[in-house]
Amino acid sequence: MVVSQLNTNGIVSEPVLAAFHGLPREHFVPADRQGVCYLDEDITLSGGRFLVEPLILARMVELAALNKNDSVLTFGDPTGYAAAILSQLAGKVVHLDNNETQTRSAEIRLQELGVQNVTCATGSLKAGHAAGAPYNHIIISGAVSALPQNLLSQLAEGGKIFCVLQPHARQPGKIAILERSDAYESNQGAHRFAYDATTRYIPEYEPQNGFSL
Numbered sequence: 097m098v099v100s101q102l103n104t105n106g107i108v109s110e111p112v113l114a115a116f117h118g119l120p121r122e123h124f125v126p127a128d129r130q131g132v133c134y135l136d137e138d139i140t141l142s143g144g145r146f147l148v149e150p151l152i153l154a155r156m157v158e159l160a161a162l163n164k165n166d167s168v169l170t171f172g173d174p175t176g177y178a179a180a181i182l183s184q185l186a187g188k189v190v191h192l193d194n195n196e197t198q199t200r201s202a203e204i205r206l207q208e209l210g211v212q213n214v215t216c217a218t219g220s221l222k223a224g225h226a227a228g229a230p231y232n233h234i235i236i237s238g239a240v241s242a243l244p245q246n247l248l249s250q251l252a253e254g255g256k257i258f259c260v261l262q263p264h265a266r267q268p269g270k271i272a273i274l275e276r277s278d279a280y281e282s283n284q285g286a287h288r289f290a291y292d293a294t295t296r297y298i299p300e301y302e303p304q305n306g307f308s309l
Contacts, residue, residue, distance in 0.1 A: 097121070101136045102154050109158045115184040116154060124175040124205055138296055145174045145198075145299075148237045152293050153178055155271055156258040159290055160233045162186045169228060169250065171221050172237035172298040176202030179214045182235065189214045190228040194221050194299060222300040224250050231255055238298035243274050248285045251276040257285075260293045265303055268294045 098117045107113060122130040125147060129139055139147040153173075162168065162185040170178050171192040179191035179202070191206075193199045196218045203216040217225050222244075224234070229250035236244070236259035247257060255276050262269030270289040277286060297303070 097134045097136070097150055101151055105151055107151075107154045107158055109161075111185055112154060112158045115157070115181050116150065118184070119177070119180055119209075121150075121177060123209065124177040124180070141174065143195075146238070146296050147173055147175055147177060148295050152260060152271070152295055153181065153235075153237055155291055155293070156235050157181060157185065159271070159273060160235065160256065160258060162233070166232040167228070167230070167252075169225055169231045169234045170237065171224075174198040174202065176205050176214070176216070178235065178237045179216075180206060180209060180211055183211050183214050186232075187213065188228075190225055190231070191216045192221060192225045193218060220300065221298060222246075226250055233258065236260075236298065236301075238301070239269055239295045240301040241297065241303040242301075243272060243285075243287055244301070245274065245285060248274070248276045253277065260295050261289075262294065262297070263303065265297070268292055 121133045125133045137149050164187045166186040167188040168182050168186045169190045174193050179189050182189045191214055199216050199218040206214050224247045230252040232255050234257040239260040239262040241263055257274040260269045261272035271291045271293045274285045274287045
């Protein structure tokens, strides 16, 4: 996966590649999904959830350029895999899910791997997790129909949100970077786009009537 999918598609950060190389992805999926868990595509899970394809996650993680002083909130991936990747690069990670059973399962998987710098929490994905703020970055493992500008208040100054912005289900999306800065209105931030990317929507972020950035 690291050589044929990530490195050949432009992921060059050695720490990011090492994080993906050293983590057993099969540990985070059911037994009947382990045979396909290294494919470069979303892995379907129960209850309509999914594990986002490795390249999309790797691109967001590389763009974040994490260090051990960083605090990161991540959600969208119910398995804890994204949190485990981030735990190797950041100092503190909060894994959020809106299902208590899935949160507990992710916590157990992380404990089994000896991950100690991830806190698992249950709550609304739309609301984020203010109790752990401020975060240097928020990484969303899946598509959103609109930029989550309400989460800017949970970022430290200069902090960034990484997600796949996909306003319409039948159109391709892009990896979006939304930054909090005093130079912009606090509830708007500044955004830019990095790569083309298309994936599935995470709960609470599916398209509604209308269109907005």
